[in-house]
Amino acid sequence: MTAVVEQTRTLTYAEAVREALAQAMTADERVFLLGEDVGTYGGAFGVTGDLVHRFGDERIRDTPISELGIVGAAVGAALAGMRPVVEIQFSDFTAQAMDQIVNQAAKIHFMLGGAATVPMVLRAPAGSGTGAAAQHSQSLEAWFAHVPGLKVVMPATPADAKALLLAAIADPNPVIVLEHKLLYKQSGPVPEAATPARLGEAAVRRRGTDLTIVATGVMVPRSLEAADELAADGIEASVVDPRSLKPLDGKSIVDDVTRTGRALLVQEAPKTAGFMAEIAATIGESPAFGHLRAPISRLCGLDVPIPYAPQLERAAVPQVADIVRAATDLVRRW
C-alpha cells in the first residue's frame, strides 16, 4: 500500500473557507454565494475576499440587508436546482431569517414526503471575543441543532473550515456552518485537494488517559492549550472535537469517555439547554456511564448576554485558565 501524501500549505481559517468556496464554485456551476457585502467589500470578516473578481458579481452576489429575504431566496434557488451558499454577517442575524431557516429550509424535504430537497448552506460567524457585545457575539448552535432537518457544523481548524464547508456544499440538505470569528486569522495546514469531510465524524485532537474534554468551536484550541498546561501538571487530557453537531458522532465521544472515565464538556454558549447538555445525555445514556469515575462536568458560558467591556466579556465565557481549573478539579476530586 502506498501512503497518500496530502499536499498541505499553511492557510488562515478565513483563507481556507475562501478556498473551499472557490473550489466548489469551480467544480459546480450551480454553486453561488449571496450575502451582505460579500462582493467588492470582500465580506464583513474578509472571508470572500477577491472571489468577486474571480467569479463575477452574478455568482458572488451582494444583497441588500434582508436576512429573511436572502435565506428565502436561497431556499427557492435550491428548490429550483441551484446550490446557494448564504453568508449571514453575524450569526446573531439569523434571528431575522429564522422563518426561512426553520419553517422552510429545514422542513420542506420532510413536508413534501421527500419529493424535493433544499441543498443550501448558511455560513455565519459566531461567538464572542471581539468586543461587539450582545447582538454580535452569540453562540446559537443549540437553536439549529434542535430543528429536525438542519445539519450543523462548527469548524475549529483551518483544515476543517475547508473540509466541513465542502461537505456542507455537497450535502443535499440545508447545513448551518458556524465559523468562529476569533479563528478567522488562525493559521494551520490545509490540504490543497478539495476533499470534503464526512459529516458526523468527530476528531480526537489529543489523546489522554485522565479525562476527556469535549469542546466545540473556539473552545477546541482553548482546550488544547489547557491540555498542554494540564500535562505539565501531570494530567493527561483527551480533547474531542465533535466538528459536526448534527449529525453527531456520539460514538467517538462515548469511546473516549469510556477509556478515561471522566468527561469535561466545554462550550462558549450559555449553559442552560446548551448543546453540551445533549453531549452529557449522550454519555449518560451510553455504556460509558458505567465507566464514569466522576460526574459529567460542564464548563459553559454564563447565562448572560455577551457584555461589551473586555474584562466582562472574558468573564462571560470559558478561558484557558477556567478549563485548566475545571479539569484539575474533576481529576483531583474524583
Add this chain to the structure above:
Amino acid sequence: MDLIGNAAAARQALVTMWTIRRFEEAVDDLFARGLMHGTMHLSIGQEAVPVGACLALSDGDYITSTHRGHGHCIAKGARLADMMAELLAKETGYCRGRGGSMHIADVATGNLGANGIVAGGVPIAAGAGLAVKMRGGSEVVVSFFGDGAVNEGAWHEGVNLAAIWDLPVVFVCENNHYGMSMSVSRAFRVKQLSERAAAYGIPGVTVDGNDPQAVHDAVTDAVARARAGEGPTLIEATTYRWKGHSKSDKNLYRTREEIEQWRERDPIARFEQRVAATLEDQEIQSCRDEARDAVRAAVRAAHAAPDASADSLTEAVYAR
C-alpha cells in the same frame, strides 16, 4: 389568449374552475363527515385567480402557493387523486401524509409548494426566479399570496430582491378581503394593494379577481415582461372567500349580506354567462360533469389507497 371567445380555452378555464370548486366542496363534505382531519383553508369563490393565472404559464414555469392553495395546485396541473390522498392521510398522497393541505407541492408540474407561513413563499419565489436567471432560462415564477401576506417582512424582502435583480417573477396577490378576520380596510392605509408596487419600482395593477379573463390578461402581460428580462410585476386580484378562514372560523367578523353580495358575483356562474355565445349549454354541462366525475374518481381512489405508514416516518427528514 381569449378565454371567452376561444372554445378550447373557454372549456379549459371552465373545467378547471369547476374542478377546483368540486374538489373543495368534496373536502368540505369529507370534513363535515369526520373523514378528514386537521384543518383546511378553502378557496371557494376565488377560482378565477389560479385558473386565469396558470393559463398564462407554460410547462416548466414555476409557482409558489399558500395555505389556501388547492386551486393553485389544480390549476398548475397536479393530480387530483394524489392531492385527495394527501388530505386523507394516505401513503399515495403527494407528501405521503407528511404535508397535508398546507404543504402540497408537485415539483413535476413546477409547483414549488404550498406554504403554511403566509409570506413564506414570496422570497422563495424570488430565489427560484434567481435560479432561472442564473441558468439563462426563460421560465417564470408566479408567486401566489393573500392580502394577509403583504404586511409581513418576508413579502417586502422577497419583492425587493426580485425588483432589484429584475427577476422573472409575477407576484399575484389574491385579495380576498380578510387576513383571517382582519379586513383589508383595517390592515392597510393604501386604497389598493397594487400601490405597494411603486415602493419597489415595479408595475402594479389591480384587476377583477372574479374574472378569469382579467386575471389572465394581467398575468400574460407580466409573464411577457418577465420573460423579456424586464423584471417582476405585482398584480392584485380582488376576490372573496365564501367560506371561513379555516375550520375554526365562526364568521363573526363579516355579515351574511356581505357574503351574499359576493356569492352573486360567483366567478364560475359569471363566466358561464359570458361564454354562452362560445359554448353551447350542453357543452357547459359537460364541463361541470367532467369536473364532478374527476373529483369523484379522485375521492374513490384516495379512499382505496393505503394509509400513510409510520414505519418510515424518520426517513424523510434528511435527503440522502
